[in-house]
Amino acid sequence: MTRTDDIPLSRRDFVRAASLAATAVSTGLGLPAAQAQTAPSPAGPPLVGFQAEVPYIIEYGIDRFLDDIQARASVNTLFLFSSPFGPDAQGNFVTAHPQYYSDVGMKAQGLGPQSLNLPDAMAKITAATRRRGMKIYSWMIEDNRPPLKIRGMDRLYEIDLHGRRVGPHPGGPCLNNPYFRNLIAGAVEDSIRSYDVDGLQRGSERQGPLSNALGAWHHGSTSDPGRTSCFCDYCTTKARARGIDIVRVKQGFMALETYVRAGRAGQRPRDGYYVEFWRLLLRHPELLTWQTFWSDSMREMQREFYAQAKAIRPGLPVGFHIWHNTAFNPIFRAEQDYQPYTAYADFLKPVVYDNPAAERMTSYVYSVSQNIYGDLSRQQLLDFEYSVMNFKEDTYDQIINEPRATYEADLRSLGMNDTPKGRFGRFSADYVYRETKRAVDAVAGSKTTICAGVGIDVVVKNSTPESVRGAVEAVFRAGATGLVLSTSHAAMRPENLSAVGSTLRELKLA
Ligand SMILES: [Zn+2]
Structure with missing residues (x-):
């Protein structure tokens, strides 16, 4: 069981506060009151999480760090990135607990003198959080960062x-x-048995081979x-x-490779980009078969992760981080159907970062306008996205806030997943509301709760106290039971972090 009794706020107060906030804010945004009143009753006070890395906290000073996030943002749960294994200077696989890593293709060794002593660091952080009544969730993500x-x-x-x-x-x-x-499996067992954690969150910021070949994610145009x-x-x-013809799968992806390369070179297919894409799908339905094979394998692994954790400690909350690309690529959104997660997730943390979302969306638009949607203008494609994904946000030129030629040249010259420099616009609190509400509605009636990932100064430093206030309010108005502040304490300007605490107090949630 999670400990919820150390925060003095009754469930009734929380529901009333959320409802009052819903009425007040829905009026301002012109949303129908009924739509805003459907927040489910959460099982306790809101989870206010904060994402952080163990070495950062140690270097910053444990108490100094905890003082800051508690005072400014009423944080009650740390989401700690804390890989229980890593490389040493010689490239060996080192861990404090080699017994959990017996058949991993690498020889597990104990900690060396140069290794981060995770048990020691975690013991110190845990002692400090316990004194303050805070919880620790282990945040396990091993991709979208350089390979170890x-x-x-x-x-x-x-x-x-x-x-x-x-x-x-x-x-x-x-x-x-x-x-x-x-x-x-070893990392799950190690995390639960060796460290005093209150929950596990796994994250994967990846998708299947069809989407990857198309560069169909933010900053994917150089894939x-x-x-x-x-x-x-x-x-x-x-x-x-399973009866899949792998030769035909490869033929499909070879044809797709040719199509994407030609598009990037500006060679419009004779019948247009969209028609040619459909021709590829019709002739090579294995493109979809292989995409689904990949995403089903991801689901399989997530189910396994959940089952392993529950087998070791049944009451431990286990949940999943949902990649931001679910706001940009409709194929990924289709795969990330939240409803099936209710069978194997106690919570979901969809990323709803308003501050980098706008530029991530324009970079996505740029990327897929090199292939599937090359027949549309940037703005037509962005309008299509807003219709399909159910957002109402700014225009392409308003977001990028600089000449298109400059922005798009940056996208072409930067490495994959890099963000250009610029004074980019943000998505609104309405986007945060819609993305959170979509998740809340999908898991309604299940045990699964939604803890929205709220971004502050993520990559682009364009958050403001007002935008943070709007995002926090939107998350609870949409019916989330918590939020996780992301992604980097070092990047967050103090006044923006403080806006979290003041908004929570205003909503009577802290
Ligand atoms: Zn493989």
Whole structure:
């Protein structure tokens, strides 16, 4: 069970406060009151989480850090990125508890003199949080960041269309690779048995091979369609057992690679980008088969993660972080149907970062206008996105706030997943409300709760106290039971973090 009794706010007060806030804010935004009044009764006071990394907290000073986030934002739960294993200077796999990592393709060794002593660091952080009545969730994400430089770790990674081992995002460890599955199982067991955690959150910021080949995510326009994955032996063996013709799958992806490369070179297909894309899908339905195979493998692994954690400690809350791309790529949103998660998630943390969302959306628009939607203008495509994804936000030019040529040249010259520099606009609190509400509605009637990931000065420093106030209010008005402040304490301007606390107090949630 989670401990909810150390925050003096009754459930009745919370529901009343949320309802009052709903009425007040819905009036201001012109939303129908009935729509805003449907917030479900949460099981206790709101979870106010904060995402942080163990080395950062140690360096900043544990008490100084906790003082700051408690005073400014009434944080009651740390979401700690704390990988229980890592590389040493020689590239060995080191961990304080080698016994949990027996068949991971790498030889697990105990901590060396140079290693981060995670048990020691965690013990200090845990003692300080316990004194304050705070909880700790282990935040487990191993992709969308450079691969760990551990000898032998490459054999856990995916294989691309041309048989090469993939590097970092959008590739990553293969979901069907038994060493990787064992590594995750070991990390789950290690995290629960060795560290005094109150919950687990797993995150994966990846998607299937069709979307990856198209560059269909924010800042994906320089992705290489020939490096899409996975085509390893584990995947192809599993696929063959399911009757999937892997030769035809590869033929489809070869044709797609040609199409994407031509689009990036500005060569419009004879019948247009959209018609040609459909021709590819009709001739190579295996493109969709392989995309779904990948995303089903992800679901399988998530179910396994949940089952493993629950087998060790049944009462431990286990949940999943949902990548921001669910706001941009409709294919990814379709795959990330929240309803099936209710069978194996106690909570979901959809990313609803308003501050980088606008520029991420324009970068997505730029990327897919090199292929599927190349027949549309940037603004037509953005309007299409707003209709399909149910947002009402600013125009392409308002968001980028600089000449298109400058912005798009930056997108072409930057590395994949890099954000250009600029004074970019934000998405509104209405976006935060809609994304949170969509998630709340999807899990209604289940045990699964929604803790929205609220961004403050994420990559682009364009948050303001007013925008933070709007986002926090929107999250609770939409019926979330909590929020997780993201992504970096170092990047957040103090006045923006303070706006969280003042808004929570205003809503009588802190
Ligand atoms: Zn594979």
